[in-house]
Amino acid sequence: MDIIKTSYLADKVNGKLIGPDKEISGIFNFLNTSKRGDAVIRHWIDEKGVEIAVSKGVSCIITQNPQGNAIETAKKLKFPLIITEKIELANAFAISWAVENFATDSIRIVVTGTNGKSTTTHMIYSILKEAGYNTYTNTDSKSEFNTLIDPIVSKQIAEFPDKIEAMVVEVSEVQGWLGKLMKNHASLMTSAIDPNVVVLTNVALDHIGLVNSVEEAFDEISGSIKALKKPKKTIAVLNHDDPLIRKMENFKGNDTEVIFYGEGAAVESKAEGIFYEGKLLIKKEDLPFKSQHFIQNTMAAIEASLSLNVDLKYIKSAVTSYKPLKRRFNILSQNPLIIDDFAHNPNGIVVTINSAAKITKGKLCLVTAIRGSRGDPINLANAEAIVKGLKGLEKGTNFNLIITTSTDFVDKANVVKNSEKDVFLNTLEKEGLSYIFHETLHNALKAALKSAGKEDTILLIGAQGMDPASDVLRSID
Incomplete structure (x- = not known):
């Protein structure tokens, strides 16, 4: 394994080296899993992080955003800290x-x-x-x-x-x-x-x-x-x-x-x-x-x-014999047919709706979650894609639409903001698309199961808020 020095690494990542020039004898790692000699890469680091790295015998830290007294602590402890303008480098x-x-x-x-x-x-x-x-x-x-x-x-x-x-x-x-x-x-x-x-x-x-x-x-x-x-x-x-x-x-x-x-x-x-x-x-x-x-x-x-x-x-x-990744048009049930797919952007939504509609023998029930904390534009585009997908189905195809914000499962990073909910639902209403709204994923899925006959298809699409859907369905069963 090639051993490099912190000065060489700083040059390669267009960074500034604070502290001594030392050899890096380990691998590139996270702070929590790092071992002696490793180089830690973190988007940001504070003085506590520097102290932890020193205690673990880490060779250096590369960061884009030193916070608090990180720089002063690195200097005091004579620890190599590399600051780069682009962590991706x-x-x-x-x-x-x-x-x-x-x-x-x-x-x-x-x-x-x-x-x-x-x-x-x-x-x-x-x-x-x-x-x-x-x-x-x-x-x-x-x-x-x-x-x-x-x-x-x-x-x-x-x-x-x-x-x-x-x-x-x-x-x-x-x-x-x-x-x-x-x-x-x-x-x-x-x-x-x-x-x-x-x-x-x-x-x-x-x-x-x-x-x-x-x-x-x-x-x-x-x-x-x-x-x-x-x-x-x-x-x-x-x-x-x-x-x-x-x-x-x-x-x-x-x-x-x-x-x-x-x-x-x-x-x-x-x-x-x-x-x-x-x-x-x-x-x-x-x-x-x-x-x-x-x-x-x-x-x-x-x-x-x-x-x-x-x-x-x-x-x-x-x-x-291929076994697909989770939430890639996975079949969860046959009667009714339940399909679970990660479709979370406009193109994927339209394609997945069309694919599900082609294999359903009865009505298509679409269940999707508004994307939380991802902004109004992506939710506007996703709502428009749902309209395009459902309105583009063959004449005579019956469908119903259930929307949720999955408040019972999303964490703080994925909570649906009021503006995201408004832009999503207003787009559906503007296009004359009827829907049923449930705040919780549990109630949305329960409603879908209740409305579906054995010949129908339930299509679950979306990211974040829809990820737990298969487990929730098992709990309802």
Whole structure:
């Protein structure tokens, strides 16, 4: 493992070193889990944090926001404190350092885009595991590690129990801190990972307030393909069905090969299932889920795996036996059919409503939570997406809509503000869409169950306030 000095690290993260120049003999870590010799990365630190670091034998702290008497305490205790203007530079360096020291010979894949990142990442991970690779991924059931704005990924890479032969890393397409955009996040983190393959899913508007147009989202996402390093031979796997992703072919370097998936590509979907080079690869009935966005994610994962020369038998086996991440169009019950999906931005909401409506035999009951403490613009956009999704259903499709603020489950960071509730409900009323409102998630779900017959479908969508829904349903049963 390479040992670096605090002066070198300060230079690499465009930071200022306060205190002595010391060797960093450990890994990049959080303060609470740090060990002797580790370098701690924190968005902010106060004098108490500095004192804890000193007591644990930490090599240094890198922070963007020293608070209280942090600087004075570091000077007094002769402890290295690095202050950077952009904490993301520290985390990017930490990832790059971890890859170089613990996964330098690994195959590396980056997945980014507005929707489908987690499922695509996890499916590629499943395929590579099936093919026998010791594989690391940062995607879990809640996608808590895909932001890359703290040292969790570098820590996980350094502490991986086996030799890492392959890495599949989900990169958030847009990231912010304290309400401000961390510009070029996807580009910075892709560059740090230095991948062999980049997979781009789609471009849609999310994270409103950080980016306020599809064009801004496009700029951030395209940074991932622009970041592919020369002269290394790399591959960009692009969604041919998304016109904005198709445009990103123009950003490839001379050493990057572009491979499309989707209509007209080698991997495409038809009524019968997923095809590869004109031949049926996986029948539709053999897919774990048949929703359009799941099929899109599956095609991306298949094409990415093929670009790495993974044998078709491992791909077919992994896909047909795939167990999806939690809240990715999960079927919770059959009679009535209950579907639970993370859809939490406009594009995802419309697609998920359409997918659920296509498989329901009776009425569609949509239950969703207003997003708390996320601002009026995203709730306005989400309400408009619900209107678009429900009004766009085939003529004769019966539906009802239940809205909640999940006051019985959300924590302080996710409480729905009055303005967020007003803009959401007023949008529905303005568009003439009838709804039932319940403050608690428990009562909203109870009402949905009471209204649904055996042939009906209950669709649960949204983030934060809808996350506990499956557990609540079990308690009602």
